[in-house]
Amino acid sequence: MKPLTEVRSRTAALPFENIDTDRIIPARFLTTTQRAGLGRHAFNDWRYAADGGDNPEFPLNRPEAQGCAIVVAGRNFGCGSSREHAPWALLDYGIQAVISSEIADIFRSNALKNGLLAIVLPEAEHRELLDHPGQELVIDVAARTITLADGRAFAFALDGFARHCLLNGVDQLGFLLDAGAEIDAYEQRAQDTRYTVETAA
Amino acid sequence: MSARTIIDKIWDAHLVRAETADTPGILYIDLHLIHEVTTPQAFTELRERGLPVRRPDRVLATLDHSTPTLPPGPDGKRPYASADAENQVRQLEANCREFGIELNGWDSDHRGIVHVMGPEYGATQPGMTIVCGDSHTATHGAFGALAFGIGTTEVGHVLATQCLLQRKPKTFAIHVDGRLRPGVGAKDLILHVIGIIGVGGGTGHVLEYRGSAIEALSMEERMTVCNMSIEAGARAGLIAPDDTTFAFLEGRERAPKGADWNRAVTYWRSLASDPGAAYDSEVHIDAADIGPTITYGTHPGMVTPISAAIPAARDDQEAKALAYMRFTGGQALTGEAVDVVFVGSCTNSRLSDLREAADVLRGRRVADGVRMLVVPGSVLIKREAEAEGLDAVFTAAGAEWRDAGCSMCIGMNGDIARPGQLVVSTSNRNFEGRQGPGVRTVLASPRVAAVAAVAGRIADPDAFLEHAA
Numbered sequence: 034m035k036p037l038t039e040v041r042s043r044t045a046a047l048p049f050e051n052i053d054t055d056r057i058i059p060a061r062f063l064t065t066t067q068r069a070g071l072g073r074h075a076f077n078d079w080r081y082a083a084d085g086g087d088n089p090e091f092p093l094n095r096p097e098a099q100g101c102a103i104v105v106a107g108r109n110f111g112c113g114s115s116r117e118h119a120p121w122a123l124l125d126y127g128i129q130a131v132i133s134s135e136i137a138d139i140f141r142s143n144a145l146k147n148g149l150l151a152i153v154l155p156e157a158e159h160r161e162l163l164d165h166p167g168q169e170l171v172i173d174v175a176a177r178t179i180t181l182a183d184g185r186a187f188a189f190a191l192d193g194f195a196r197h198c199l200l201n202g203v204d205q206l207g208f209l210l211d212a213g214a215e216i217d218a219y220e221q222r223a224q225d226t227r228y229t230v231e232t233a234a
Numbered sequence: 235m236s237a238r239t240i241i242d243k244i245w246d247a248h249l250v251r252a253e254t255a256d257t258p259g260i261l262y263i264d265l266h267l268i269h270e271v272t273t274p275q276a277f278t279e280l281r282e283r284g285l286p287v288r289r290p291d292r293v294l295a296t297l298d299h300s301t302p303t304l305p306p307g308p309d310g311k312r313p314y315a316s317a318d319a320e321n322q323v324r325q326l327e328a329n330c331r332e333f334g335i336e337l338n339g340w341d342s343d344h345r346g347i348v349h350v351m352g353p354e355y356g357a358t359q360p361g362m363t364i365v366c367g368d369s370h371t372a373t374h375g376a377f378g379a380l381a382f383g384i385g386t387t388e389v390g391h392v393l394a395t396q397c398l399l400q401r402k403p404k405t406f407a408i409h410v411d412g413r414l415r416p417g418v419g420a421k422d423l424i425l426h427v428i429g430i431i432g433v434g435g436g437t438g439h440v441l442e443y444r445g446s447a448i449e450a451l452s453m454e455e456r457m458t459v460c461n462m463s464i465e466a467g468a469r470a471g472l473i474a475p476d477d478t479t480f481a482f483l484e485g486r487e488r489a490p491k492g493a494d495w496n497r498a499v500t501y502w503r504s505l506a507s508d509p510g511a512a513y514d515s516e517v518h519i520d521a522a523d524i525g526p527t528i529t530y531g532t533h534p535g536m537v538t539p540i541s542a543a544i545p546a547a548r549d550d551q552e553a554k555a556l557a558y559m560r561f562t563g564g565q566a567l568t569g570e571a572v573d574v575v576f577v578g579s580c581t582n583s584r585l586s587d588l589r590e591a592a593d594v595l596r597g598r599r600v601a602d603g604v605r606m607l608v609v610p611g612s613v614l615i616k617r618e619a620e621a622e623g624l625d626a627v628f629t630a631a632g633a634e635w636r637d638a639g640c641s642m643c644i645g646m647n648g649d650i651a652r653p654g655q656l657v658v659s660t661s662n663r664n665f666e667g668r669q670g671p672g673v674r675t676v677l678a679s680p681r682v683a684a685v686a687a688v689a690g691r692i693a694d695p696d697a698f699l700e701h702a703a
């Protein structure tokens with residue numbers, strides 16, 4: 034993962050609640066065995082019209098939304114399945130940050146592991162950004178702030194470890210592999226202290 | 235030590251390293267279930283880094299999402315929906331061979347939906363941590379396991395290290411007391427619960443279902459309840475193990491035997507939440523308030539008793555959902571013409587679910603113009619159902635009796651409905667387009683679904699069956 038310190042972009046709004054992972058990437062596109070190339074199917078059934086052309090009703094197809102890397106979405110974004118194809122598709126489509134007042138756990142965890150900022154704001158601040166799309170924001174990962182065009186800053190919560198990994202491009206698998214000796218010790222200890230079951234012969 | 239919930243106990247027993255302000259905890263995983271859709275990229279990563287699978291003996295693989303539910307044609311070829319779907323299955327076969335993982339493939343009796351396979355084997359056991367690259371992993375919580383869905387990057391973490399980086403979730407007690415009314419089952423119960431706490435109500439929490447109505451449920455019913463925890467936003471939901479749990483597990487292929495069994499049961503009994511243990515959230519529900527329940531919108535929190543009118547839209551979001559479903563607030567849902575009925579999925583594809591649907595269909599016919607698919611959760615369930623003649627009931631009624639798999643729950647294998655069609659489905663998600671572009675999905679129990687198939691419209695099962703008797 035590349036280090037991510039800042040996202041600077043105008044916003045586009047998706048003012049719908051409960052945007053689920055089937056909306057973000059329909060299941061029929063999950064037969065891929067790659068991570069790359071899913072951007073063309075991001076929001077597929079929403080974004081394209083029946084004839085395959087762009088659906089003008091889809092908010093991200095509007096002229097003013099072009100080039101926006103920050104999406105402000107309604108409450109409970111990313112609910113539904115655990116498919117990591119959802120953040121892969123959004124990143125490949127050019128989105129670098131999603132802001133909502135509530136983001137589903139698994140989606141958020143998947144997003145942050147791939148360098149897609151998934152930011153939860155309090156209701157009132159979220160509402161302000163949702164109601165006023167098109168403004169230029171600066172998201173500062175180190176400071177955990179979103180700075181608006183008028184200079185105000187909204188703070189957001191980001192787990193210290195996730196922040197560290199984003200800022201330094203740290204790969205979490207490497208962190209786990211470094212704990213190998215502790216995992217060995219745990220396997221020994223668990224066998225003694227609690228009932229463990231081998232799952233295969 | 236102070237009073238702990240079952241969630242605390244399982245969590246504490248699996249900590250390789252405790253969390254700190256700066257770093258998440260390292261949680262050991264006992265059982266890792268994998269399938270073809272969410273693993274190829276994880277194996278690629280392992281290969282690129284030259285890493286082995288740390289504990290292949292703790293991984294069980296199956297084929298379910300992209301697999302056809304129709305048998306091979308005369309040429310012996312399976313009717314995959316696409317070359318990509320077939321390739322994905324072949325990749326999992328190759329990955330399992332290369333990394334020494336046990337695959338329940340095309341020739342296995344245990345091939346089937348990943349969340350049906352684990353319990354059926356007795357591989358799913360109380361007190362375990364269980365993960366799978368699939369959000370309905372919570373199903374295994376029915377056994378008193380801490381089971382949750384993970385993304386593909388995390389699948390790679392578990393393959394390589396048998397561990398995950400996790401922060402401890404919050405706890406949420408869902409108390410359901412009293413007795414369910416006759417004809418009301420686990421699916422009605424969980425839809426009712428989601429309607430109360432909302433689709434985001436469980437976010438950040440693990441749910442513990444408790445109370446006399448929960449204790450009275452069979453293991454199959456408990457699986458239906460825990461399965462849909464994610465539909466309330468919770469990554470996991472569980473039920474403390476008890477005699478019902480142990481009776482289900484005893485004698486299963488992967489369950490402990492002999493002295494091991496006795497030791498295991500002693501340990502499992504110690505897992506229940508201590509009296510007085512505190513939860514971050516709690517809700518109390520009276521089982522007697524629950525009737526046959528059905529969804530009318532585009533997320534599983536938009537539920538109503540089947541006999542009630544659809545509530546008026548409270549905001550733009552609900553208005554949009556109703557417009558998609560082509561329903562209007564205030565109208566009755568009963569009487570709506572149905573195009574397709576699907577009985578299957580990890581929510582409702584076990585033998586008891588098939589029996590429930592067959593009880594309605596026996597001696598009756600699927601209404602003209604309605605297509606009904608019945609898809610067992612595993613090869614074994616298919617065989618058991620056939621041994622008791624359920625397949626004959628379904629086919630005599632005019633329903634399609636298929637091979638095991640996820641099928642129309644997710645529509646990845648080509649089993650989908652057409653745009654605009656109304657599907658009454660025993661699965662777990664009614665999202666827009668889940669069962670095919672433009673398809674309208676109504677979630678219900680096997681009983682309600684089977685009644686809809688016979689009536690050709692959504693009908694109150696009590697009124698319909700009484701009238702028809």
Ligand code: SF4
Pocket residue numbers: 298299347348349368370579580581639640643644661662
């Ligand atoms: S049956 Fe449906 S919900 Fe269950 S694992 Fe398969 S696709 Fe997922």
